[in-house]
Amino acid sequence: MKRTAFYLSDGTGITAETLGHSMLSQFGSIEFIQVTLPFVQSDEQTREAVARINKAAKEDGAKPVVFSTLVNTDHRAILHGCDALILDLFGAFLRPLEDELGVRSSHKINQSHAIRDAESYRIRINAVHFALDNDDGARTRHYDQADIILIGVSRSGKTPTCLYLALQFGLFTANYPLTEDDFDDLRLPKALMEHKHKLFGLTIDADRLSAIRSERKAGSKYASPRQCDMELRALEAMYNKHNIPYLDATELSIEEISTRVLAMKGLKRRLQ
Amino acid sequence: MKRTAFYLSDGTGITAETLGHSMLSQFGSIEFIQVTLPFVQSDEQTREAVARINKAAKEDGAKPVVFSTLVNTDHRAILHGCDALILDLFGAFLRPLEDELGVRSSHKINQSHAIRDAESYRIRINAVHFALDNDDGARTRHYDQADIILIGVSRSGKTPTCLYLALQFGLFTANYPLTEDDFDDLRLPKALMEHKHKLFGLTIDADRLSAIRSERKAGSKYASPRQCDMELRALEAMYNKHNIPYLDATELSIEEISTRVLAMKGLKRRLQ
Numbered sequence: 001m002k003r004t005a006f007y008l009s010d011g012t013g014i015t016a017e018t019l020g021h022s023m024l025s026q027f028g029s030i031e032f033i034q035v036t037l038p039f040v041q042s043d044e045q046t047r048e049a050v051a052r053i054n055k056a057a058k059e060d061g062a063k064p065v066v067f068s069t070l071v072n073t074d075h076r077a078i079l080h081g082c083d084a085l086i087l088d089l090f091g092a093f094l095r096p097l098e099d100e101l102g103v104r105s106s107h108k109i110n111q112s113h114a115i116r117d118a119e120s121y122r123i124r125i126n127a128v129h130f131a132l133d134n135d136d137g138a139r140t141r142h143y144d145q146a147d148i149i150l151i152g153v154s155r156s157g158k159t160p161t162c163l164y165l166a167l168q169f170g171l172f173t174a175n176y177p178l179t180e181d182d183f184d185d186l187r188l189p190k191a192l193m194e195h196k197h198k199l200f201g202l203t204i205d206a207d208r209l210s211a212i213r214s215e216r217k218a219g220s221k222y223a224s225p226r227q228c229d230m231e232l233r234a235l236e237a238m239y240n241k242h243n244i245p246y247l248d249a250t251e252l253s254i255e256e257i258s259t260r261v262l263a264m265k266g267l268k269r270r271l272q
Numbered sequence: 273m274k275r276t277a278f279y280l281s282d283g284t285g286i287t288a289e290t291l292g293h294s295m296l297s298q299f300g301s302i303e304f305i306q307v308t309l310p311f312v313q314s315d316e317q318t319r320e321a322v323a324r325i326n327k328a329a330k331e332d333g334a335k336p337v338v339f340s341t342l343v344n345t346d347h348r349a350i351l352h353g354c355d356a357l358i359l360d361l362f363g364a365f366l367r368p369l370e371d372e373l374g375v376r377s378s379h380k381i382n383q384s385h386a387i388r389d390a391e392s393y394r395i396r397i398n399a400v401h402f403a404l405d406n407d408d409g410a411r412t413r414h415y416d417q418a419d420i421i422l423i424g425v426s427r428s429g430k431t432p433t434c435l436y437l438a439l440q441f442g443l444f445t446a447n448y449p450l451t452e453d454d455f456d457d458l459r460l461p462k463a464l465m466e467h468k469h470k471l472f473g474l475t476i477d478a479d480r481l482s483a484i485r486s487e488r489k490a491g492s493k494y495a496s497p498r499q500c501d502m503e504l505r506a507l508e509a510m511y512n513k514h515n516i517p518y519l520d521a522t523e524l525s526i527e528e529i530s531t532r533v534l535a536m537k538g539l540k541r542r543l544q
Contacts (some may be wrong), residue, residue, distance in 0.1 A: 012528055012529070012531040015290050015291065018286065019291060025360075034544050064371075071298065087368070089291070097337065102300070103301065105298035105299055108298070125427075129431070159400060159404065184372065256284055259310050263310060
């Protein structure tokens, strides 16, 4: 049976989507068609959303599931008239929170992912540009400003992790690719040696690495299982020799790698 | 009064944080100390979390607020014994969802931000590398593969937006900076002209742009309000002349810019 899941929001829809993905991941056997309806900010737009939801209910022959982060009381009342299972975040949690805190909430729409202040924006933009400028060992002279320096072999997930840490947490991240040349005597490159306490290593399963590299250069030595295996063995020997904390990224998403690195290094985020 | 907010999760904590930020943004007058407790996956770890929460309750002299995405029933029972306001996502929404869908959920921990499949991972990594390779007009010969090409003046938010669209939605993004040279006759650079339907413009308030640029090159002509104003006027004339859809990014967060661009261009995300 076809089911539609709606993510309904007066803002970006990111909270509703995150919430919904999290809940739906518990129902692996059901396939959902997912529709995000962001920036629903008026009675009129809420009624349009309700019409779309009711249409899906009719077409599917089954109630859609609606994850809603609408804040406005009138809009929520309109929404609750539709033919769907409504999981209403503010409906469920706002009242107990108000009671505990002893204040009424602002009921202002589109607060969640609105720009908080110029300072946070600045930190974030600077972090992103720092990550770009210090990607892939391009520059090493600003490592004194880095919060963390990720190391690992080519295509093991360093770059996306650095960008995620920059965008999400405002951290100043650098990354440096270790290559065959570095493995000869297991000596750390000088630029890294000077900032050893900032280093964090990634490793990955050799077959997985080979598959990822093959996409880029199929049939090359670079992508061969043998080469990948050799590099990864040397890499882990290097981590162990220098007591560098590291993580196997094979089965992990970018979010998981990032949050684990944060926890393992005890890093304090610059953005909440 | 000091209040502590805990984000408690058996996974990365991202869902709990997103949910919590969204709720707390409704209470602007209260300052929260925010603590994320990720990867809580055993009875033992849950009890440790409860101890931390109770300690905060004592120190603050006020109940902490706990946003929990714990899935395991035993862990949730342990959690509910603590001295705090517990906002329990799965407690509130899982049962109605199970009833509507007519199946029991898996109650598997750490599903939400776990790697879904190798294919999604691949799309995401490729999107990130595409964004990097096609940042800041560095290369224009792969624009045929781009889903969208963001244009605008220097430091108007193109790069972070491209990276966010790549990481979050798996979109292939490029961006191209328009400079004074391009404004002489309001003619679009050839590389852009050929992909006009993929263009999306950003603009920004001149004072804001001047402040951002001043951080990079204080006192320069580049950062002067006059120069910024001149560039932005010409830019908007260019957007209008060529019928390029655009957005004023001044008051918007990266998430808002990204989701609005997605909606305005009618782009289909490659990742859910």
